[in-house]
Amino acid sequence: MKYTNKILTAIVLTIGLSSCDKNEEPSPLSSLYVINGTVNLPSVKVNTTGAAFDFSKFNDPIGYGAGKIYSVKAGTVTIMGASSATPAANLFSFTRDFKPQAMYSLYLAGQMPNVETVVNEETYPKYTGEVIAVRVINLMPNSTPLNVTLASTPGVNEFTNIAYKQQSNFKKYAATDATPSDYFDFQVRDAAGNLISNYLFGYYDAINGKNKYITLVITGMIGGTDAATPSVSFLLSN
Structure with a gap:
């Protein structure tokens, strides 16, 4: 009888432990x-x-x-x-x-x-209305701090003095679905204003990015060619 009780006790403990595992x-x-x-x-x-x-x-x-x-x-x-x-x-x-x-x-x-x-x-900052939130990060190992302008206003910095491995804050832009034309041409420039690379942020980018957060990733090397050519990638952050 004692032997049977020990077996039953062991079974009850095993069932209890299994139940605890399932409820974790x-x-x-x-x-x-x-x-x-x-x-x-x-x-x-x-x-x-x-x-x-x-x-x-x-x-x-x-x-x-x-x-x-x-x-x-x-x-x-x-x-x-x-x-x-x-x-x-x-x-x-x-x-x-x-x-x-x-x-x-x-x-x-x-x-x-x-x-x-x-x-x-x-x-992520909170915005109201239909907006596109954009930021940039500089991943060019041999670059000096970079500026980013729009092609329409090359003398105005949208993002300023972004050092290597530095990420900017988000900046909001209005998003509308008016026409399927180019929205923004983001241009990466050195301190002297020389154009290094660009990203043509088009209509479908704007549709996909509406009310979302976008990171423009600057990669490559200054003076690089082939796989090391300066470039800008568009990534949805959420």
Whole structure:
């Protein structure tokens, strides 16, 4: 009888523990938007799990000038990355705290084989009406601080003195659906006013970006050619 009672007790405890496991709330998450702006890094694989990872089996890399959003378990997590060409070798690794439900951006900068990272915790301003919120970040390793103008007003800086790895604040622009024509031609210039690159922000960009937050990512190298040619990428931040 005592033996039977012990078995029943063990079964009850097992059921109780299983019930507790099923009722546990999922771990809180944060989000990480990874942007590949490293010169001569065609694509990168990113591990946001904080655990060991076989990059060779991961088939969803981030191309140059592109971005991808990942979920990250809140708490202290190590983020790692590897080139798609050499998945066995870590390109970068860092550890930081991620707050529950917070949003972060990770910009990969520098020039291969030296990858630099910029991590920002995001705060988005609130706007009323139909607007497009735009900001810029300078990921050109050999640049001096840059200015961004509009082609229509080349002598007026929309964004001023943006140093390497620096991100501007958001600036709002009115969004209308009047005609399917070009909206804004954002032009990147050096301190002397020389044109380096541009992004033609057109009608469909405006439609997609209405009431959203947009980051213009400046990449490449001053004087660069081919993959290192100065360029500007359009990324929706949310």
